[in-house]
Amino acid sequence: xxxxxxxxxxxxxxxxxxxxxxxxxxxxxxxxxxxxxxxxxxxxxxxxxxxxxxxxxxxxxxxxxxxxxxxxxxxxxxxxxxxxxxxxxxxxxxxxxxxxxxxxxxxxxxxxxxxxxxxxxxxxxxxxxxxxxxxxxxxxxxxxxxxxxxxxxxxxxxxxxxxxxxxxxxxxxxxxxxxxxxxxxxxxxxxxxxxxxxxxxxxxxxxxxxxxxxxxxxxxxxxxxxxxxxxxxxxxxxxxxxxxxxxxxxx
Numbered sequence: 001x002x003x004x005x006x007x008x009x010x011x012x013x014x015x016x017x018x019x020x021x022x023x024x025x026x027x028x029x030x031x032x033x034x035x036x037x038x039x040x041x042x043x044x045x046x047x048x049x050x051x052x053x054x055x056x057x058x059x060x061x062x063x064x065x066x067x068x069x070x071x072x073x074x075x076x077x078x079x080x081x082x083x084x085x086x087x088x089x090x091x092x093x094x095x096x097x098x099x100x101x102x103x104x105x106x107x108x109x110x111x112x113x114x115x116x117x118x119x120x121x122x123x124x125x126x127x128x129x130x131x132x133x134x135x136x137x138x139x140x141x142x143x144x145x146x147x148x149x150x151x152x153x154x155x156x157x158x159x160x161x162x163x164x165x166x167x168x169x170x171x172x173x174x175x176x177x178x179x180x181x182x183x184x185x186x187x188x189x190x191x192x193x194x195x196x197x198x199x200x201x202x203x204x205x206x207x208x209x210x211x212x213x214x215x216x217x218x219x220x221x222x223x224x225x226x227x228x229x230x231x232x233x234x235x236x237x238x239x240x241x242x243x244x245x246x247x248x249x250x251x
Contacts, residue, residue, distance in 0.1 A: 009177070016166070016171065017178075023217055025225070030145055030229060032145050032146070032149045039055055039056050041053060041149060042232065050130040051138055051139055052142075053125065053126050055150040056122070057150070058120035058152070060119075061120060070115060072121065072122055076102075077124070078100045079093060080135075084128045084131045100139075103199065104139055107199035108124070108143060110196065110198045111157065111198065113153040116153050122152060124147070133179040137187050140159070141158070156194045157230070159189065159226050161189075161221045162179075162186065170214055172221050186203075187199060
């Protein structure tokens with residue numbers, strides 16, 4: 001059995017077109033503190049996805065009437081650059097980008113101590129440089145690191161992964177062609193240390209057992225992404241420590 005429109009997504013040995021097993025993540029690399037002019041920033045490569053995130057704040061809310069008296073206002077803007085996809089994208093914000101901005105914000109909010117900074121805003125700008133499936137969960141993973149890099153008080157980091165359905169089987173971290181021709185997509189985000197889900201959506205049909213299996217697959221994959229998030233943050237602050245210690249030696 002092939003995917004939609006006869007596209008075969010698994011070979012005879014059950015491996016995917018990019019050679020991965022069904023439960024195998026694409027190669028992931030995260031860097032923290034990549035932008036000098038932002039309060040916090042992060043860059044993620046997940047397979048062929050390349051996403052840059054900048055965080056500004058906490059700062060005064062403009063326009064002022066949007067300020068919340070009892071908590072911080074978190075604003076997220078997800079956008080795909082015109083050259084991020086094979087067919088040039090219109091640079092104007094699409095309906096999908098507006099929707100994903102809201103989805104990403106709602107996935108991040110449970111992790112942030114919003115009440116610590118009333119009447120302020122934190123703005124999260126997400127730029128997709130190259131897209132190859134699962135960009136919303138990759139954006140959440142990177143945005144969480146950027147928020148931590150900005151020193152925003154958080155209960156935990158948030159990491160996300162997609163579980164897809166291809167040729168009747170569940171597959172972790174679906175890429176663009178699997179998203180296009182597969183039978184379903186379930187983006188999931190969690191606070192790994194706390195074990196709390198902050199996002200779960202589903203496009204396609206999944207049985208109850210498949211949902212349970214998908215959540216277990218997601219937990220295992222997110223645990224690996226969590227380690228990469230922590231590594232990126234530790235590496236950034238190790239660099240700062242080296243610079244500080246180096247400066248003391250020079251003096």
